[in-house]
Amino acid sequence: MKKYIKYLAVVVLLIATGGCKKDLDLQNKSAYTYDTYFTSDAAINQTVIASYATLLHSGLWAREWYYIFDLLGYDAKNAQPLQGDLLALAQYNFAPNQPQLESMWSSLYRLIMRSNVVINRAQAWTPANATEQANQKQYIAEAKFLRAYAYFNLVNLYGRVPLRKAYNPLPTPEEINLPRAAVADVWAFIEQDLKDAQADLPISYAAANFGRATRGAAVALLGKSYLYEKKWGDAVTELSKLTQAPYNYSLAPVYNDLFDDPNQNNSSSNPETIFQVMNQVWTDWGIGNQYAPFGGQETWGGKASHSARAQEYGFNDWNNVFITTTAVKAFTYTNPQTNGVYVDPRAAYTFYGDAASGGQTQYCQQCSTGPIAFPYATAGYKYLKYEYYNKVASYGGPQSGINGQVIRYADVLLMLAEAYIQQGNTGSQPLALINQVRSRPSVNAPLYISLGNQNQAMTILMRERQLELTGEQSRYFDLIRWGIARQTINSERQIEDGTQPFQDKNVLLPIPLSEKNANPNVGKDVGNGWN
Incomplete structure (x- = not known):
């Protein structure tokens, strides 16, 4: 026994003094790391594509997004097949652990995380030539647009949220557990990201890259942000850019071409789309597993890119x-x-x-x-x-290839008209913008001769947005920002089903229980178990 103790003491001494010179930690030379993978144009581009892919994750455009906001905005109501947690959305009796809302929060922050990775790694990458230098700027600009889009939704839906900026190179525990930032700080961050994105995004792309964020998309989202912040003059300045060169947006002559797959994937046949979620993809992706929208993204679903909406809403399908x-x-x-x-x-x-x-x-x-x-x-x-x-x-x-419209030109024209009206201008400028939307060839609705006073003009504008954008997840956001969500939804529901489900707390969504449990700085900041 003494002999073995002697040998053990020698081994301990060798380890303690570095006497064992051989490094037993073997490194896999073929494995990628955070420092070694993002070193080429192709690798950075793949990371950007992975950021766009988040738009089709749980809680977002592949499935839950349309349910959440069509039901909450009362563009849709449940049929008998709708059950369980989705039914809770329709009835406004959801809680902070509501699955679709938790998924949405997680996916929006996943989009932010991936965008942060793009920004950090693209900045660390050394391009080999002028083409790669231009691509580097574009990739960072795309990531800033996507990050701004995520924060735009978070700040509108939840108010104060953790503001996770680009990491250097990875987030620290303190950055992971950030407290909620002031609403004004989140809006300022969104504005700066979109200004930066405008500088380096192209006006358009070649067909192979159709669907990526353009400069026009950044302009539109910045103008929309100003409108939501009630910065009417800034909104007019920004949104007006899209009505003139170098932009050439126009209304699609046939309204349904915006929501029918043959006419969505190029700017010549669909000049109205400013940004859309691509269910018909520009890469080598296919349908993959048709049930990927139900949680299989990037796992058993493979490289799947489609929406379940056609099947789930279809009267002759899941109904x-x-x-x-x-x-x-x-x-x-x-x-x-x-x-x-x-x-x-x-x-x-x-x-x-x-x-x-x-x-x-x-x-x-x-x-x-x-x-x-x-x-x-x-x-x-x-x-x-x-x-x-x-x-x-x-x-x-459930494998629809119809793209999801995020921002289109008719929406921009109506937002621009609203920005004029909100400043008291009900004259020729907003009148022409509203009439332009109404005079789409396939619609050709009677034109307004006058918008009347400011209250009358807003009533016309509100109805025009409702008609033009029904079922496009816009009405909920509109009612909330106009401050009329409770009175409008409750009065409509009272007539239709005898309920008044919208409460004062519903102006903001509940901070998800999963976030409160994971982030102590958020958990202790949430009042009344809601927001």
Whole structure:
């Protein structure tokens, strides 16, 4: 025993004094590290693409995003198949552990994290030539646009949130557990990111890169930010840029081309899109596993890029929601020229319904069997927007390639009109902008002769945004920022289902329970278990 103790003492002494010269920590020479991977144009570009991919993660555009904001904004209401946690959204009885809202928070911060990695690693990379130098600036600008988009949603939905900036090179524990920043600081950060992005984003891309953020997208989001901050003059200045050279945006002649896959993937056939989430991808991605939107992104779903909305909203498929009767009735209003009852033509591009409502009364126009009458008597009002029923009687799977519109030119024109009106200008400038949206060739609605006083002009503007953007996850944000969410949603719900579910606390979403549990600085800052 003494002999073994003697040998053990020698070994300990050798280790303690460095007597054992051989390093037993073996390094895998073929493995990538944070320092060795991001050293080429291709690697940085892949990281940028991975940041865009987050837009299709849980809580965002592949699935939950449309449910969250169509239901909360009362553009949609639940049909009988809608159950469980999604039903809680429809009924406004969700809690801080609501799965879709927790997923959305996580994915928005994942988008921020990946954008931060792009910015940090691209800045550390040494480009080999002038082309790579230009690409370096573009990659950083794209990441700043995506980071600004994530913070835009976070600050509007939650108010004060942790402001996680670019890391050097990785976040410290203190940076991971940041407290909530002031709302003004988050807005200032968004503004600066978008100003930086504008400087280095291109006006357009070659076809292979269609769908990446352009300079126009950064201008539009900055103008939208100013509008939400009530910086009306800045909003006018910024949004006006998009109506003139070097930008050449215009309204798509056919409204439904914005929501139908053959016409979404190039700027010549769809001049209205400013930024969209690409479900028809510009890379080598395919559908992958068709059920990837249900949590399989980047795991069992593979490189999947599609949305489940066509299947889930489809009246002849999963049939999870109705378009609300309130939304349908908004399309019938007083003709601004004759003062008679008028049904807006955009109804026929937005929902299936009966002839009196203006909804589309036939589907399957391109089927071999010919058009089929929509069964309104038994089906009720159902969404047409983002659907495939012009081509098939039943879609058959949750793998829609129809892109998600994030910002389009009609939205910009209406935001610009609003910025004028909010300053008391109800004259020719906002009038022309609203009429431009109404005069789209496939719509050709009667033009307004006058907007009236400021209150009347805002009423017209609000309705115009509702009609133009129904089912595009815009109305919830509009009602919140206008300060009329509770009165509007409760009055509509009282008429339609006899409830008044919107409470004062619902002006902001609850800080997710998972964030409160993980970040003590956020957890101790949340009052009343909500926000």
